[in-house]
Amino acid sequence: MMVQGHLLEFDRQTIHFYSNTLQAIAAGYLVASVFLFHLPVWGQVAGTAVLLVGYWLLMLLVPFRGHPAGTLEEKVNLALYIDEQVLGPFRDGTTYTWILSSMAFAGMVLMGVFAGHLLRSRWSRGMKVVWLVLWGVGCLAVAWLWSGGFDQWFQMTLVGNWRFPIIKHLFTSSMVLWAAGWSYLLLALFYLVIDVLGHRWVGWFFEILGANAITAYVAWNLVSFPTIAERFVGGLARYLATFGAPLANVGEALNPVGAFLILWLLLFFMYRKGSFVRV
Numbered sequence: 232m233m234v235q236g237h238l239l240e241f242d243r244q245t246i247h248f249y250s251n252t253l254q255a256i257a258a259g260y261l262v263a264s265v266f267l268f269h270l271p272v273w274g275q276v277a278g279t280a281v282l283l284v285g286y287w288l289l290m291l292l293v294p295f296r297g298h299p300a301g302t303l304e305e306k307v308n309l310a311l312y313i314d315e316q317v318l319g320p321f322r323d324g325t326t327y328t329w330i331l332s333s334m335a336f337a338g339m340v341l342m343g344v345f346a347g348h349l350l351r352s353r354w355s356r357g358m359k360v361v362w363l364v365l366w367g368v369g370c371l372a373v374a375w376l377w378s379g380g381f382d383q384w385f386q387m388t389l390v391g392n393w394r395f396p397i398i399k400h401l402f403t404s405s406m407v408l409w410a411a412g413w414s415y416l417l418l419a420l421f422y423l424v425i426d427v428l429g430h431r432w433v434g435w436f437f438e439i440l441g442a443n444a445i446t447a448y449v450a451w452n453l454v455s456f457p458t459i460a461e462r463f464v465g466g467l468a469r470y471l472a473t474f475g476a477p478l479a480n481v482g483e484a485l486n487p488v489g490a491f492l493i494l495w496l497l498l499f500f501m502y503r504k505g506s507f508v509r510v
Contacts, residue, residue: 246321248318248321249314249318249322249323249327249329249330250323253448254329255329255332255333255336255402256336256340258329258333258336258337259333259336259337259338259339259340260340261337262282262333262334262336262337262340263337263340263341263344266278266279266337266341266344267341267344272348275341275344275345276345278341279337279338279341279342279345282334282335282337282338282341283334283335283338283404283407283408284404285334286331286332286334286335286338286403286404287377287395287403287404289309289331290303290308290309290310290331290395290401290403291393291395293309295309295312296312303396303398303401305326305400306326308328308401309331310328310329310330310331310332310401311326311328313328313330313331314328314329314330314331317330318330325400326400327400328400328401328402332401332402335402335403335404335406335407336402338404338407339402339407339410339411342370342407342411342414342415343414345366346363346366346414346415346418349362349363350422356422356426356427357427359422360419360422360423360427363415363416363418363419363422364415364416364419366411366412366415367411367412367413367414367415367416367419368412368416369412370408370409370411370412370415371408371409371412371413371416372412373405373408374397374405374406374407374408374409374412375409377394377395377404377405377408378394378395378396378397378403378405378409379394379396397409421433421434436495439495439498439499439502440495440498442498442501442502442507443498443501443502443506443507443508445508445509446498446501446508447494447498450494450497451494456490456491456493456494457486457487457490459490459493460485460486460487460489460490460492460493461486463489464485464486464489465486467482467485468482468483468485468486469482470482471485
């Protein structure tokens with residue numbers, strides 16, 4: 232709220248209750264934590280299915296404000312309508328949706344919980360990699376089918392138009408599975424390389440980021456790292472631009488890459504000093 236919701240401006244016209252990923256994560260964590268602490272693993276799996284399928288059914292079966300059920304246009308859909316009614320002037324003004332989409336946010340967090348259960352289990356490391364790969368491929372396949380893959384195979388269904396396209400702004404259930412699928416596959420890859428094969432150096436660069444992820448996220452919104460990088464590489468970038476492609480393309484990338492490296496060096500300094508910002 233302070234970093235992205237303009238809370239410290241003390242201006243009712245600019246305060247946004249929801250504005251970015253942090254709020255989505257918070258909403259997802261709230262629901263997922265209740266499931267984690269009060270349900271067994273099978274209940275968590277069943278609860279995730281209920282959240283994702285329930286979100287799909289609500290979006291496809293509930294009409295709103297004179298629009299037919301199943302309307303999934305950019306500025307006309309049930310989730311956006313609910314945000315408009317509940318949040319009113321405190322919306323962020325984008326087409327991202329928040330309140331109803333929290334069902335999907337929770338489902339996404341729970342997908343991560345399942346990976347945690349697997350990694351903490353007594354399965355061998357090799358089998359953990361196999362299961363992560365199977366989960367990843369399975370999620371991608373279901374997401375593809377759910378979003379309309381092989382549409383000709385599913386013309387006769389209970390709901391009629393059963394498809395739920397992969398839409399990031401709505402964080403549709405197929406989007407959750409699509410993102411989870413790739414996440415499982417990447418986790419399998421890094422777990423294999425780092426934990427199974429023992430090449431810990433591979434993850435060192437990313438470890439610096441992960442150790443102070445909150446600092447990185449907040450600092451990027453509070454400090455203009457691109458402006459700082461401009462002082463160091465701006466001249467070289469403008470010089471390379473005079474040569475045309477491909478050197479001009481290299482020059483264009485210097486500023487964002489330089490800004491990221493400055494942030495990374497700040498995090499590296501904190502890492503070496505043992506300073507970590509956590510919640």
